[in-house]
Structures are given as C-alpha cells and as structure tokens.
Amino acid sequence: MNKSIVFKSLNKIGIVLTALTAIGFATTNSVSAASVTTLLQDDFNQENNGVANLATLNYTQFSNWNVINGSVDLIGNGYFDFLPGNGLYVDLDGSTFKAGTLQSKTTFNFQAGDTVNLSFQLAGNQRNNVIDPVTVSLGSLFSETFLLPEFQGFTTYTRSFSVASATSARLNFQETGADNIGLLLDNVTLTKSVPEPGSIMGILGFGAFGLTSLCKRKQQAAIKA
Known part of the structure; x- marks a missing residue:
C-alpha cells in the first residue's frame, strides 16, 4: 500500500481521536471548573x-x-x-x-x-x-x-x-x-x-498540543518506513 495513503489514514484517525478526547475532557471538567459564589x-x-x-x-x-x-x-x-x-x-x-x-x-x-x-x-x-x-x-x-x-x-x-x-x-x-x-x-x-472559560480553553489547548505531537510522530514513522 502507498505510504502516503497509510500516513493520511492514520493522520485522520489521530485527528478524530484527539479532538474527541479534548472535547470529552472539556465537557467533563466544565462543571468542576465552575466558580461557586455564596x-x-x-x-x-x-x-x-x-x-x-x-x-x-x-x-x-x-x-x-x-x-x-x-x-x-x-x-x-x-x-x-x-x-x-x-x-x-x-x-x-x-x-x-x-x-x-x-x-x-x-x-x-x-x-x-x-x-x-x-x-x-x-x-x-x-x-x-x-x-x-x-x-x-x-x-x-x-x-x-x-x-x-x-x-x-x-x-x-x-x-x-x-x-x-x-x-x-x-x-x-x-x-x-x-x-x-x-x-x-x-x-x-x-x-x-x-463557568470558567479559561479552564476549558486550557484543556482544549492541551488537546491541540497532543494533536500536533501525534501528527509529527506519525509523519516521522511514515518517512522511516
């Protein structure tokens, strides 16, 4: 199979999984990150x-x-x-x-x-x-x-x-x-x-960082292969 096709397929899967993970963390933590005022x-x-x-x-x-x-x-x-x-x-x-x-x-x-x-x-x-x-x-x-x-x-x-x-x-x-x-x-x-939007954005930023790292690793793996 063409290496570029493999790379593109893996890359798409990585994007989807990372995005879903980031959204999931943001949703889960949006409540706990809320600021409560009496x-x-x-x-x-x-x-x-x-x-x-x-x-x-x-x-x-x-x-x-x-x-x-x-x-x-x-x-x-x-x-x-x-x-x-x-x-x-x-x-x-x-x-x-x-x-x-x-x-x-x-x-x-x-x-x-x-x-x-x-x-x-x-x-x-x-x-x-x-x-x-x-x-x-x-x-x-x-x-x-x-x-x-x-x-x-x-x-x-x-x-x-x-x-x-x-x-x-x-x-x-x-x-x-x-x-x-x-x-x-x-x-x-x-x-x-x-809600504290800053906390949610931080989690999404972490997800974006993970996405970038994942893409780089897959690109390096495809080149070595």
Whole structure:
C-alpha cells in the first residue's frame, strides 16, 4: 500500500481521536471548573444576640432581610420553641394578624449561563390544623408555593436553575394568612456557579498540543518506513 495513503489514514484517525478526547475532557471538567459564589447564608442564630423573647415578636432587625409586608416573629431557643434543637428560626406569620414577606436586603446580580442553587428549610406551624402556604421567589428566575401540614418538621428544599439572560433579583419568602400562626423558616442558602472559560480553553489547548505531537510522530514513522 502507498505510504502516503497509510500516513493520511492514520493522520485522520489521530485527528478524530484527539479532538474527541479534548472535547470529552472539556465537557467533563466544565462543571468542576465552575466558580461557586455564596450570595446568602443565614440560619438566624445570630439575631438579637441569639435570644428570642417578647421583643422579637414582630421582629424587623434582621441582618440580611427586610420585612416588607405584614410581620414575622423570631422564635426558638426556648421561646415559643416548637421544634427544639434548631436554634432561632422565623414564624412567617407574626403577631399582627397579617402574615409577613421576608425579602433579602441585597439585590443579587446574575449573568447568562449562571447556575443558581437555592436551599432552605420549612416546617409546619406546629399549632393548629391549617395547611399554610408560602411562596418562595427570586425575581423572574424562580417562584414556587409550598404547602405544609401542621406537624411537618423542618424539611430541606433545594432548587437549581440556569439563568438565560442577565437579571437582578431579591429573594422573597411570602406567607399568606392572618391568624398569627405561619410556616417556620430556617437555614437559607443561595449560591451561584459561574463557568470558567479559561479552564476549558486550557484543556482544549492541551488537546491541540497532543494533536500536533501525534501528527509529527506519525509523519516521522511514515518517512522511516
């Protein structure tokens, strides 16, 4: 068989294999190479120096939150502590017969391609046979209503979604009710993952380097033959 034909065949095979390898590495490592930023993390345990009392009913002095509608109560640590062992947490229907909306003080900025991860704990009101609703929202990116029965304990909910276009948003927990007894909220975490194109390009560059080396070796082998 003509040496040039053999060389060309081997060369084509090498190009395909090397390109597929480079793409595979880039795809596999694009997630692990993402930069994760914690935007908000709050367990409420530092509020009011870790103490709940009469003064934390209709509480408004949150470090990370504004109460923009109605009222909420900061409870726990032995005071109206319906689920002991969880530190401080928030009753989203305070003591004004008008349920509250807890909104993050920070407006978060997102870019197209970001992956947003939201985690929080909700529990039933622990006091009467009512299924309370709470709507959790992050601007136009996410909105979902949660309905929990009376004696459901703290349950962790996680949601992950991608950003299609640049936007800004605040995180909201909105209770609907008017009986001073609402769902309980704790342990809120919001993060975003941003891909690092430089890492992917580096992997593709490594693949290109391997391709060049492979072509040279095959060319030298064909000449010696």
